[in-house]
Every structure is written in C-alpha cells, then in structure tokens.
Amino acid sequence: MDEAQTVPVRGRRVDTTAVDPSAVDHRYYDFRSQLRVVDTGDWLASFEQITRDWLEEKGYGVEGELPAVRKEDAFDLRLDGISLGEASAIRLTLAERGDQGEWRTEVLALADPDAGSWISITVRNSEGRFANRPRVVPRLLERIEVLDGRSELVDDTWAVQIQHLQEFLHVLGDRGRRAPVFVTAAPPGADLEKVRRWMSERSQELAGLAHSYVLDANANAALMQGLGPFMGVRPGTIRSFAPRPVAHDPSDALRHRVIGAARLKDSTLGSTQALVGRIARFEAATIVEPLVLREARRAFDRKAVDDRYRRSPARLDSTLRPGQERPPVWTPIPQGPSSLVRPERPLPVTPTSSPAGGPSPEVVEVPTPAPVIESPPPSPRTPAHRAPTPGSPATPSPEPDPHPGEIAPVPDGVRESVDTLLAFFGTDSVDDVITEVRMMRALLDEAAEDTQRLLVQRDKHADVALELELTVDDLERELSNEINRRRTAEQNARTLTIYREPTAEPDAQPVHPLDLEQPEQFSDIPEALDSLERFVVFTGKRSVIEELDEYDLNHLGAKRCWEGITALFDYARARADGVHDGNLHTYLMSTPEGYAGFPTSQYAPVESETTMGRRDLAAQRRLPVPAEVDPGGYVTMWAHLKLKQIGRISPRLHFHDDVAGTGKIYVGYIGRHLGISGS
Template identity: 30%
Template sequence: MMPLSVPTTDPTALGCRSLFRVQNQPDFTDLVHQQLYAWCKDDRKRWDADQITGPGVYEVADGVTASLVRDERQDGSIIERYRFHQDEGQGIWITHLTTFADRNHNGWVWTDVFQPTGRGSARVPRLAKNILEVVDGLDGRHPLTARPVRAGTDDLEEIVAALTDDQRRGFLFLAGANDAADIPQSEWARYVDKLLVGTAGLASAYVLDSAATRELNAQLPESHRVTPWTIRTFHPNPEFTDPQDSIRHRVLSTARIIDDNANRLRNRLAESSCRHSTTIALPRELVRIDRVLRGLLDELIVDETLDVAAAASEAILESAPLHSGDREQLLEPVDALPPTDPTVPATIWQTLTRVVSTVTGAKDVTIDAVNHLGKLATEALSLRPQVADLSRLRDRLRSVQTERNDLEDLNTELNQRLTDSRDEFAVFRIDLADAQAEVRRLARELAKLDRGDVDWNLPDKPIDTPPISFEDLIDRFGEFDHVVFTGDEKPALDLDDHDSADWAIATWGYLRVLDEYCAERSDGTYDRAIADYIRSRQKGHATIPPGIHAPDETAQTYNNTKFRRQRQFKVPPEVDADGYAYMGEHIKIAKYGTVSPRMHILNRASDHGKIYVGYIGRHLVNFRTN
C-alpha cells in the first residue's frame, strides 16, 4: 500500500457504462477478478496488479493509481469497487469496476469509463467485453449477448420477451433478412457482427433469418417492423400501440449499409450505444451501492492521510536513540527516591529522569536534555491541528457527497426529461408537417371545385380556445356536458410549476374527445369502448393519438395492492356507495421523466352518461417509477 498521491483535477465525464445482472453463478466474482487482472497485465498496460492485495491505494504503474474498497454486509452480500486513475500525459482516464454479489450468487457487474471532457465518445472497455465472455450477463430478465446471435423462428418468443422487458436498459439490435436477395445468411451475420463489435457489453443483438423476420413482423405493428437487410435499434420500453413511438427506434437502412464506410458505421453504432448507456438512470439499488462505495473511498483517503501523520509522529519519536528497554516503562509505578533537589518531590524527579532517558537517550537530567525533550514534544503536538483538520475534512467530504447525490438525482431526472421532450418534439414536428400537407391538399381540391375562396377561419367557440394552465383547465371543466372532474385539484395545479402550457392544451383536446365520445354513447349512436372510438375516428375530427390512451394499468401494477390503492379516486355516491372507484384507464398526457403527467378516468357513459376524471397530475408510482 502506498500513501495517497493527490491527483490532478482536469475535468472528466462519464463516457461509457456497461451494466448487467448475474443470476445464480457461484463463482462469478472470481471470474471477474481473473479478467480484471488479465486486463491490467496485457501488453498494452503491463500494470502491476499483484500489488492490489486488499482494500487500499496502490501505484500500479507510472501515472496509474489503483484503489480497492470493499463492504461485507450483514446480509451476506459483498460489494467492492476497483478504481484505476490514469494520468499519463494524455488527460485523465478513470475506470471503475464494481461488483455486487449476494449470498444466493446473484448480483451485478458494472464498468464505468470516465474520459477527459471534450474528447468525443468513449468506447466500451475490453474489460467489459472480456467479462461477458465468461459470465452470463442479463439485461433485465434476458441474456445480454456478447455478440450478435443468429436467430430462427424458435428464438422469437425469447426475442419478443426481451423487446418488451420493462427492466431492459440497453439497446436491442435486430437485423432482418428475406429470400429475395441472394445473400448467404452466414455472410450477412458476419457483417452485422463486424458492425456491432463496439456494442458488446452495452447491447444485445440478433440476426434473424428470413422465416424469423417474416414471423416477427407478423407480430409487430407496421410502424415497428424490421425491414430485411436493415438493422433496427430498439430502445427500452417500445410502445407498440403507438405508431409515433417508432421514430425512437432508428433503422440503419440497406442503402446506408451498402454505401457507407463500414468503420464509420461501426463507430456510429458504438457511439450511440455508449451515449445511451450514460443517460439511462441507474436502478435505485445501485445508486445506494455507488454512494456507499464513494463514501468508503473518501474514508480510505482520510485514513491514509492519518496513517502518514502517525508515521511522521513515530519518526519524530524515533529521531533520538533509545536506551535498551521498553517505552512501556514510562507507565510503571515509580519507587520513591531521595530527591536531588529538596524542592522537587522524589517521584516527579524519578519520572522526569526516566522520560529523559527513554526519549532522548540522555543518562542525566540536564538543561540540554530537557530542551531536547521539549522540542520533541512541541513537534509532536504540532501534528494535532493536522488531525483536527482531517476531521473537518471528513465532515466536509460527507457534506459534499450529500450535495453530489442531490445533484446526480436532479441530473438523472433532467436528462430523462430532455430525452422525453426531444421525442415528443419530433412527434409534434411530424404531426405538423402532416397537417400542413393535408391543408395544402384540401386547398388544391377545393380550388378544383371552384371553392378556393372558402373561409378557412374556424368558428369562434369558447371551447375551441384551450387553457394554457391547469388552473384554468380545472376552472373550465363546466364547459363539458359529459366529462366531470371529481378529484383533488392540487396534483393538477402542481403541474403548472413546470411551465409547460402544451400539457394543459393537450389535456383539453383529450377531454373534448372524451366528451364527444360520451355524447355519442349516451344518445346511442356509438356503443363500443373508448379505445375503439379512438381508432375509428374519421379525418377532420379531433382524436387521441394511438398509444396515448391506456384501457388499464399493466397486470403487475393492477395486482400490487399498494399501487392499486393509489388508483382509487373519488366518485359521486350514485357511482359507488363508498365514494371511491378504481380508475386504471388513463390518458398519457406527456412523457417528462418521473413527472410524465397522467389523467385517470372512469368510463360510465353507458349507464350514467358521464366520464369521471378522478386524477390529473404527475405519474403515479409503479414498478418502473418506484
């Protein structure tokens, strides 16, 4: 172990993250350690990893400092982190390898690479790839493939389950094929493998044969299908019921694959996978583990500094020769001896003689000997402020860690909101372009009918002017004949804190559709569910986009007592004698991180001629948001 050197403070940023679960593998931490040591000792590095014998800080090469912290917890689980700090003249690079193993041989393997800011995109370290070759990693509940897997129809059940796995974090690449092109499947698979080599440890990939491509596409909506001889990137949590969701899941086209440089394509796919890996939020369990390990590293730094101070104090005491015998003699009782100076008690004089002799090596109590003793004591006492400073430093580190934790939580939330906002903005742009194209087409058709001078201004109705806040929206619920708000206003009013007028505008539009549905259901002109009504709406009528309406919560949420109870909202006594009813049916107002506002409703159009809105507010808790 070495004294901790103070690293330079050049800024670094998280460049890439590989994270996967391990299930029921008794020896996985041993396998991880083997790959770690092999990675340190390879010809490119030749780091002296043998020095890392336990928790501590070590210099494993010129400019390379390694540290290890470990926490063996009461429940039998073990968490540990290896940290490598490289400062070799090309900016600072930091690599973390973190493992968590419980007593049932389940756990996590987590590799982070921090790179100098402004250096472009990082790459997944070979360490993560090598570990995945010997450890069976899982992304969510399904295998994280070390390289693209050739798949047939027998594999489709597993692939579809992986696509819809709500715990999946990484990309899922699907490469399609058909029988029309004379391309051997083996050559196509090798080329896909070449393009996706930089995504190992970050994403899973399957190369579908012709039959598997056809059968998978038969199960998927047209918007989300995999075109033969393309590679489609599926983000986590695809919304197959929403055609507009398809814009998230980009397609590397056949033309691009043929015409573009393979190295450039490989880099693009690797960079997008790395970029995605750094923006998706960590599971809360790992956030807690990360903070424990950071705290342990801070304690290690302070303890090492205290060790240096203690060593300095020891050096001061050892700077003078000692008489034979133990220093413990200083604490032994002293027999009373006749004093050499009648003004000094014998016990004090004897003690002074022994201290001078033991510490300074002088046989007699002289002025020089006492001065030497005083000097040594002064130097030792001078270390006390340093120890006090270290105590204050420890307190400050804890405070800084708390501040950092809060900032990390905020950054995670803001990143998710930014991603969601970008996706929604892209959808709005597409809708706007489609609407403008439709207006131009209708104008041309009217011109052909000699109706080109038709008045395009909409009739001036109060309900046509949407509210720009939820406060206004709640106040204007009386403008609807069939939609009634029965909930608590506060969650809706809290949404105004986010200064997003388009949420209130969108909600108003959805309420208008629900009101029109309820009117038609009440007068007998329509007799089916809201979902059918949305799908059957004719052009020219306001509607709710597919994927925005959910007939109910997922089975997981519905069957959870706590989550189900949160979806019990107030209704009039004529609806339920207890005054509350379960409202699983909901409208997804927007995607915006953990806020992602929702509107929960109860459809009683068939018997009461009403739709009751029991809740408007931020996303309620479920397994994904908890």
C-alpha cells in the same frame, strides 16, 4: 513536448482520434456495461482473482489483502472491498496517464442476496476518445454466469426466420432486458446468410453491450404487423430497439434509433462499426443504473474519504450506515513516549520531561506509528521521570525541571531527526510540536466531515439531475409528437386546397415537402432534398449533416430543419407564382395563406460585423454552388437558419438566395455552428 513530461502509453490501443471536448457527449464514447449476475457460487472471489490477474498482465499487479493500493507515475489503482449489511462488494478504480490523456476505469461487483447481484464496468477518457472494451470483460463473462433479462449477451449475430420469430419477440419484449437489440432486415429473396455476415461485420463493437439480429422478409413483415409501421425495420437500415418497446405507439418509436440506408451505403465499414458502437454505448449509458449499484459506489466513495483522512473512531462511527464496516483508524500508543510524524516522513522523538507521578504528555495519534525510542538510563544529574510501578513504593517528587521544553537525551543518530522535526515546525519545544499536530488533526477531521457532507449533497444533486433528464426526454417526445400532428394537419389542408383549386395539371405541380414522407433524422434529409430541386438544391456534404444524428436524440432538430427547408421552398414557390415579390425576411414577416412559414427570430440574413470581417471565418462559409450561379463554383453564404439547440451544439442551415436569378435556394451547409469571432 519536453521529454520529462512524456508519459508512456500503457494498457490502451493507440487512438489519435480525439474530438473537441466542448462538444463531446461522453455517452457515445465511454464504455459502460452493467451485467446481472445469476451465479450461485462464490463468484466474488472469482471476480477478485480475475481482476488481479488482469492487472498483473497490464503490469499493475497488487498483492495482499484489501484494500490494495498502488501509486506510480503512469497510473494509480485501488482495489478495495466493503460490507453493506448482508451484501458485499469489491471495486477497482484505475487511472492511467499517457499521451492520450487519462483513462479512468471502474470495475464494481456487488453480491446482494436480497436486491440482486451486479457487475458494472466503466471506461472513460479525459480527452473524449473512444473507449475500447477492456479485456477483463470477456473473462468475467466466461467465468461468471450473467444474463440480460432471460438472454445471454453473445458476441454473434443471429438470423431469425418466421418459425423462430416468437423467440426473437420474447427477447425484444423481455421486461428484464437492459441492453439494446440491433436489428436489420433482409429484402425479399435475399440470401439470409449473406445479410447475416453483412450485419455481423458491422456489429463488432456490440459485444458485451447489445444483441444483434437479422430478420428475413417474412419475419420482418410479421414484426411490423405486430409492432406497427412506426417500429418497422426497412431492408438496408439498422434499428436499435431500446428496452420495453410499446407497440403501435409513434411516441415510443422515437426511442429506437435508426441508421438510414443512404448513410450505411455511403459509409466505410470502419466508420459504420464506430457509429453502431457509439449508439450502443449511448443506449447503455441512458439506461438507469440499479439503485443498489449507485449506493455501493457511494459507500466506496465515503470509505475512500475516511481512509484518506484516517478519522478517529468516535467521529467515524457517526458517519457509517447500518451494517457498514469501519475502515482502519488511527491507533494511539497507550503508554510510553509519543511518536510524531512529518508529512511523507515519520520522525521519532521522545517527550519532554514531566514530574514523576504527574500526568504524562497527552498521547498524539498518528497515521503510521513510528518505532518507539526509549530514553537512555537516567544520569545522576537527570533523574528518570516515570510513573511508579504497581506494588513499588512511590518515589518523592523531584524538583521542577528548570528548563521545560528541552529535548531529553536521545541516542546518537536520532538527534538529527529530532532537529529536523523541530526545524520543520519552527520551534525548539516538543510541546509546541504536539500542539501543532493536534491542530492539524482537528483540521483533518473538519475537512473529512465537510467532504462527507459534500458527497451527500453531490448524491442528492445527481438523483435530481437524473429525474430532470428523464422528464426532459418525456417532454421532448411529446413535442415531437405535436409536430407530427401539426404536419399531418398541414398535409390535409394542402390536399383539400389542391382539390378545391385545380389551377394546373397534377404533373405540372412541383413536388412539395408536404407531399414527401417527413425525414425521421438529419441523415435522411439530403435524400429527401433530391426531390425538391425545383426550388431547393442541396450542395453541402452529407457526412457533416449525418453527424447531427448523434445529438438529435428525439429528432426535434431534424424536424425544425425540415420546417426551415419547407419555408425556403414555399418562399421560392411564392415568388415563382407571383404571390410574393419581396425578400425572404418580408415573406417570413407576412407569409401568404397556404404557404409555409418559419419564425423570423430564427432567421439571420448576415453574421455579426466582427465575424464577417475575418477572412478565416468567411472561408468557412464559402460554400459550393452551380456554375450558373457563380463561375467560380463558390459563394459566401452568410444567411442562415437557426435550428433547435441540441445539447452543447447549435446546428445551422446556411443557404444562398438566388431566387432572382435561377429561381432557387442553394443550401450549402447543414451542421454544427460554424466558427464565430471570439470562438
């Protein structure tokens, strides 16, 4: 990279783990915390001082009254305040640029005696990097009294025994709680303190975002009895309880994420900490922001537009909400010569001559008034043109200026600036410059009005999008429950079939997917596949499939994947039983009664010709198999099942059909869509 383009990293720990921006769900990587303030003192003044001290430590110090603004090569910041009726708010916006992209931080504090007081902190990276918690957060927690519901957010893990279970249930069921509660359970007879330390090590990224608890075996049994088996916490797993869990509701259980024991066992401590932290960030991001915070942010956005364009008082007042203070506006000079300004450089000029007693040139409003330069004393040949002083006799009107538009005499040193101004506008007349400035002012006002209208439209679209997201979540949970009901019906039908037609000894029957507990998420599928090796063998990487859990929020993708595996299993079983003698496509087209099927539209035996013609893309699909299938240990698996679209990713299951040889299906890959031609 060119040295001139390199900007030093400031204010962030070095992080080189950027991910593909096209697939980034910022809810997992952004830091976003909302803290309810219960402090009864002048906490806004403390907030402002803490924020200024933090900026000073980062080398971004600002002084003076609000708004305080700094713009440098490596950062931009704005610390501003606003009044909204009885409420007051302060907001810091900070953009830091470096070789890790741009870090954008917003710290917003709102003191509202009616709707409640809040502090909101958000950090986001333009390249999708994991945002560390800013150091200002613990300082705010230390000096300002905040609560999550009725509980504090502490940087520690609590151990809960049966005698303290009621206190834990109060936290779990607190209707004012907004932060998730991460819980693990100790197995019977385990050292509770040892399990607490295990959980504490994995909860390092939860500070300020979530609660952390460990339940002993008796407390966990009582919890499962009170909330139902769907809400249980198995030993060795970690579950995050979202706010307001509904007892004995399998649909609501989908909201409360689970990190399986197998994944925790296979992961390093660092990767587990990051995983727990990402889930905490996601849970924090999905909680609906209080309306008062959204309105305060929007008021700051409107004020920033007004401050940028410096609109006139008459037009500005029409856009203000009741109780909103008007920001500083353009201040006209009531009398005397006008001051014109060139962008980024004020240049003083004097007006053209006008008849004494007649109308003086119209005053031009400017962003930053330049020093007024008085005209030199009139020469005998050029009389002064000024309005009569009250009480003094009026002077006769002079002859009209034979050269209108000429610049009046100016002191030495100013002529160069005047000439530069005229050259900038491409004219030799100050009247033309004044006309041009008026046109520019009109365009600025029009741009400001358009921007304000766009802000209103943006806010309306954001509210509609939020409602749609909530509706989609509800519909996906209903669909997931419907899949569960259908699976239960299939299990019952299979059980009846086995009892009605006992063609073989029970021990001789292979384990069927319907006989197993359905995996709750993608990370549970590899372990479940270990029981199906009679017909289906998984040869892929567990870590790749586990990554899908962060996108499959309602587990619909995992359930679709398990349906595909069930169909592959029954296809191989039907071939072994002599019920079907065709290939997978003909099996899916006419699935025998009593065997599981899968939509043929979601099955692809090959890739496109352009994709199969590229060696690099073929190499991605060259996946492991046992030596009895191929001596080299790898085959190219073009055939795949299309799983449910999850956000911006389209998971795929790639497999090799060796039913004609070993009698099995080999699943070599379950993960995000592999590369294709044109990608």
